[in-house]
Amino acid sequence: MIQNLHVRKKEENRFSLNRRQRKLITSIVAAILLLGIVVVGALLDEDRIATNLIARNLAPSFDHLFGTDWLGRDMFARTIMGLSLSVKVGLIGAIGSTSIALILGMAAATMGKVADRIISWLIDLFLSVPHLVTLILIAFTLGGGFKGIVMGLVLTHWPSLARVIRAEVMQIRSAEYVQISKQLGKSRGWIAVHHILPHLTPQILIGFMLMFPHVILHESAVTFIGLGLSPHEPAIGIILSESMKYLSAGMWWLAFFPGLCLLMIVQTFDRIGENLRLLLDPTKSND
Amino acid sequence: MRKMLLGKLGIFLLLKGLRMLTLLIAICFISFLLVKNSPIDPIQAYIGADMLKVGPEQREKIAEYWGLDQPVMVQFLNWGSALLAGDLGTSMIFRRPVAEIIGERFVNSLVLMITAWVLSGVIGFVMGVLSAMKKDTWIDRLIKWYCYTLASTPTFWMGLLMLIVFAVWLGWFPIGLGVPAGVLAADVTIADRIEHLILPAITLSIIGVANVALHTRQKLIDVLASDYVLFARARGERGFILFWRHGLRNVALPAITLQFAAFGELFGGAVLAEQIFSYPGLGQATVEAGLRGDVPLLLGLVIFSTFFVFAGNLIADLIYYAVDPRTRESRMI
Amino acid sequence: MPILEVENLSISFNQYTAGLRRKNIQVISSLHVTLEAGEILAVVGASGSGKSLLAHAILGILPDNALVSGTIKYNGEVLNASTQASLRGKEIALIPQSTNYLDPLMRVGNQVRTSVKTGDATVAQRAVFKRLHLQQSVEKMYPFQLSGGMARRTLLSTAIVSDAKVIIADEPTPGLDPVVMKEALNNFREFADNGCAVMLITHDIESALTIADKIAVFYAGTTVEVAPVEDFTGNGESLRHPYSKALWRALPQNDFIPIPGSQPHPSALPTGCLFAPRCTMATPACSEKQPDMQNIRDGMVRCMHAT
Numbered sequence: 001m002i003q004n005l006h007v008r009k010k011e012e013n014r015f016s017l018n019r020r021q022r023k024l025i026t027s028i029v030a031a032i033l034l035l036g037i038v039v040v041g042a043l044l045d046e047d048r049i050a051t052n053l054i055a056r057n058l059a060p061s062f063d064h065l066f067g068t069d070w071l072g073r074d075m076f077a078r079t080i081m082g083l084s085l086s087v088k089v090g091l092i093g094a095i096g097s098t099s100i101a102l103i104l105g106m107a108a109a110t111m112g113k114v115a116d117r118i119i120s121w122l123i124d125l126f127l128s129v130p131h132l133v134t135l136i137l138i139a140f141t142l143g144g145g146f147k148g149i150v151m152g153l154v155l156t157h158w159p160s161l162a163r164v165i166r167a168e169v170m171q172i173r174s175a176e177y178v179q180i181s182k183q184l185g186k187s188r189g190w191i192a193v194h195h196i197l198p199h200l201t202p203q204i205l206i207g208f209m210l211m212f213p214h215v216i217l218h219e220s221a222v223t224f225i226g227l228g229l230s231p232h233e234p235a236i237g238i239i240l241s242e243s244m245k246y247l248s249a250g251m252w253w254l255a256f257f258p259g260l261c262l263l264m265i266v267q268t269f270d271r272i273g274e275n276l277r278l279l280l281d282p283t284k285s286n287d
Numbered sequence: 288m289r290k291m292l293l294g295k296l297g298i299f300l301l302l303k304g305l306r307m308l309t310l311l312i313a314i315c316f317i318s319f320l321l322v323k324n325s326p327i328d329p330i331q332a333y334i335g336a337d338m339l340k341v342g343p344e345q346r347e348k349i350a351e352y353w354g355l356d357q358p359v360m361v362q363f364l365n366w367g368s369a370l371l372a373g374d375l376g377t378s379m380i381f382r383r384p385v386a387e388i389i390g391e392r393f394v395n396s397l398v399l400m401i402t403a404w405v406l407s408g409v410i411g412f413v414m415g416v417l418s419a420m421k422k423d424t425w426i427d428r429l430i431k432w433y434c435y436t437l438a439s440t441p442t443f444w445m446g447l448l449m450l451i452v453f454a455v456w457l458g459w460f461p462i463g464l465g466v467p468a469g470v471l472a473a474d475v476t477i478a479d480r481i482e483h484l485i486l487p488a489i490t491l492s493i494i495g496v497a498n499v500a501l502h503t504r505q506k507l508i509d510v511l512a513s514d515y516v517l518f519a520r521a522r523g524e525r526g527f528i529l530f531w532r533h534g535l536r537n538v539a540l541p542a543i544t545l546q547f548a549a550f551g552e553l554f555g556g557a558v559l560a561e562q563i564f565s566y567p568g569l570g571q572a573t574v575e576a577g578l579r580g581d582v583p584l585l586l587g588l589v590i591f592s593t594f595f596v597f598a599g600n601l602i603a604d605l606i607y608y609a610v611d612p613r614t615r616e617s618r619m620i
Numbered sequence: 621m622p623i624l625e626v627e628n629l630s631i632s633f634n635q636y637t638a639g640l641r642r643k644n645i646q647v648i649s650s651l652h653v654t655l656e657a658g659e660i661l662a663v664v665g666a667s668g669s670g671k672s673l674l675a676h677a678i679l680g681i682l683p684d685n686a687l688v689s690g691t692i693k694y695n696g697e698v699l700n701a702s703t704q705a706s707l708r709g710k711e712i713a714l715i716p717q718s719t720n721y722l723d724p725l726m727r728v729g730n731q732v733r734t735s736v737k738t739g740d741a742t743v744a745q746r747a748v749f750k751r752l753h754l755q756q757s758v759e760k761m762y763p764f765q766l767s768g769g770m771a772r773r774t775l776l777s778t779a780i781v782s783d784a785k786v787i788i789a790d791e792p793t794p795g796l797d798p799v800v801m802k803e804a805l806n807n808f809r810e811f812a813d814n815g816c817a818v819m820l821i822t823h824d825i826e827s828a829l830t831i832a833d834k835i836a837v838f839y840a841g842t843t844v845e846v847a848p849v850e851d852f853t854g855n856g857e858s859l860r861h862p863y864s865k866a867l868w869r870a871l872p873q874n875d876f877i878p879i880p881g882s883q884p885h886p887s888a889l890p891t892g893c894l895f896a897p898r899c900t901m902a903t904p905a906c907s908e909k910q911p912d913m914q915n916i917r918d919g920m921v922r923c924m925h926a927t
Contacts, residue, residue, distance in 0.1 A: 128310050129589060224441075225574045243447070244563070255444070255451065256451070266441075514718075514721045515721050515723045519723070520681045522713070522714075523706075533726070536726065537724070612762045
């Protein structure tokens with residue numbers, strides 16, 4: 001009986017991939033795809049979305065996959081450029097927010113009771129106003145535009161990750177090997193760099209990847225309502241908000257494709273984040 | 288015993304209230320500082336397009352009227368003390384007291400949010416339960432796929448899709464406005480209101496389902512893997528009976544709590560849905576205030592939405608406190 | 621005829637380890653055990669040796685990722701998933717270890733009543749509570765409010781009200797004070813004397829010896845010996861397997877000599893006899909093939925050197 005089982009296991013490894021290997025491969029493929037969009041979007045020049053009055057209001061076709069708008073601009077090119085912009089803004093927002101989460105999370109866990117109290121109060125503070133309202137407030141304060149939206153995104157996405165990092169650091173700090181290091185007279189900084197940071201890396205990476213899609217969604221939402229990126233930028237939020245005027249004329253493609261692409265980008269990031277968590281987090285290993 | 292119970296509840300509420308108070312004061316102060324430092328000129332925002340006709344003296348008069356010539360701290364204290372007296376100031380766009388506008392719009396938003404909240408809660412819960420009970424079957428995969436997709440869907444895009452399909456193609460619903468244009472408020476029928484409510488409510492529900500469903504699914508899977516369910520199965524229970532006896536009671540409480548704790552998300556969703564469907568609620572007012580620099584209205588809305596979120600969290604805490612026997616009965620012993 | 625027979629039972633799990641590897645963990649291998657009506661069989665082994673899984677396998681409530689092989693017979697009839705399902709709680713009852721096995725949000729009285737298969741549930745539950753000296757107010761309590769003794773009696777009452785013929789008690793005694801423990805063990809004796817078959821799964825060999833009729837010694841996922849309780853005497857000369865002997869001699873009232881080494885992990889079992897790496901009698905042949913179960917002197921043993 002035991003022998004039989006062993007044989008089956010070997011076959012599985014040889015001929016097919018197990019679930020984790022599949023997840024790793026899909027993640028890599030997805031990451032390459034995303035990278036491709038960013039690069040292509042950055043390489044596309046303004047000519048691609050130049051006004052072309054002969055080709056106005058065209059429904060999707062082979063020439064214009066996503067159709068054209070009321071100025072004859074190719075919606076496919078606009079969408080790709082918009083996605084590229086979304087990813088870029090998302091990247092800045094997520095990196096900034098992750099950094100804040102890391103600093104405050106570490107500080108709460110290592111700098112004593114008072115710091116911990118203040119930081120958890122600060123986290124509560126940010127969580128007690130609806131997220132979108134905070135974003136609107138910050139974007140409004142900074143007068144809208146690129147600076148306003150990026151600051152808003154950076155300042156509002158850190159609280160939950162900060163909590164995770166705080167809990168994680170507390171756990172590591174109480175671990176035996178850290179206590180021993182401390183008794184050996186290693187400095188706080190040394191312990192932070194050699195013991196705490198290495199253990200935090202997976203958590204930070206997962207937190208970052210899962211934050212990314214949220215940042216992108218919030219950016220497009222705020223841009224959509226008019227308080228985010230300026231109307232001159234080829235952002236998805238702008239495209240969709242402009243499309244509203246033409247919906248009643250039946251030009252559904254103006255809204256449908258750009259939104260669908262945004263959804264796919266967000267979902268791809270989300271998937272990569274989830275896969276990463278499954279691969280890196282041992283407590284989830286058998287789900 | 289009863290008195291002690293009430294006493295403990297009192298302390299619990301008091302502590303919650305104190306925390307709320309510190310947070311609220313901080314939020315008031317921070318938001319006030321933020322909007323005061325915004326580059327938008329409040330006088331220009333107030334006067335709007337007539338800016339060119341206004342001379343410097345008139346400007347000064349307006350500034351004096353609004354108290355804009357005083358130091359920021361004084362302005363804050365003036366604003367704060369008025370706030371305590373229930374005076375949120377006067378909206379610059381609507382030229383009416385902010386409290387009045389919020390009250391009026393809140394009624395509209397409340398109808399929308401409650402509809403969406405109940406719909407998404409019930410449907411999401413059922414989906415989550417179904418998914419967990421049929422774990423790893425095609426039903427589970429379908430529900431999971433739906434939820435993960437919906438969780439990545441921009442609310443406003445879903446709204447646009449609804450508009451395209453139901454308002455433009457099928458023509459079942461009007462394209463915008465909470466009430467038909469050109470009709471006096473008194474003549475607006477309930478049917479009219481419902482007609483304008485359906486699309487935004489459905490949009491919010493479709494999106495809102497994902498969170499509850501995924502949470503309920505995970506929770507029920509945990510419950511089904513628990514020792515007590517194992518023992519229940521050892522006693523011959525299975526299928527629907529097992530869920531009814533042990534699953535439901537252990538999953539319902541967290542799901543309801545989650546719904547109450549998600550008031551912030553709900554408000555955010557309402558902002559977008561109201562904007563798309565021109566539904567005259569708080570969300571639309573927030574966007575208007577932000578776009579047109581209506582500082583008193585924006586501040587009022589920030590404070591109000593904070594109250595709203597806090598109310599949700601408080602209810603969630605209270606439900607746990609009152610319903611879960613582990614907290615309820617241990618207090619009585 | 622034995623009421624319950626377990627033959628050649630093996631259970632393994634597929635588990636992901638670090639990174640991308642997946643491995644198969646063999647928790648129970650070719651296990652044999654039989655249970656007669658009116659007798660108490662104690663399955664004795666170290667903690668964490670997979671004993672609980674034996675109980676779960678008999679009831680058919682193992683998790684989905686478990687791979688099971690072998691046969692389980694009830695009254696001579698080979699069980700499958702659906703017959704197991706129909707026997708659970710009716711013919712075969714489980715008595716679990718702790719209150720964790722009770723629904724935290726359900727009053728315990730109601731939970732006992734759900735085990736009643738025929739007749740008025742409330743009457744049956746109250747009668748059992750009375751018999752076990754549980755006050756009627758206990759039925760309105762939630763599991764977290766129960767004391768250790770109350771919890772154990774509540775769990776016991778779920779088995780009593782079910783009228784099951786076979787009772788499997790999984791570690792029913794740890795953490796109990798001596799008086800409650802004695803009472804618990806007497807309850808099991810009572811069950812057996814009334815014609816039930818009791819399987820007592822425990823790591824506490826001393827208390828098992830006081831009430832059991834037969835002892836099955838469990839090591840690394842299999843039974844190495846099944847012996848009548850009388851054989852546990854003197855220096856253990858009457859015992860058949862070196863591990864049973866060592867276990868007996870390790871008791872405080874005997875020589876108190878610990879067995880060197882430790883039980884192998886389920887993921888790294890030796891190829892031959894599972895006890896060979898720690899056995900003083902081991903020969904090269906022992907490491908080649910796992911010995912079969914053989915009948916010796918009214919007992920069963922899995923050792924080629926047994927006499």
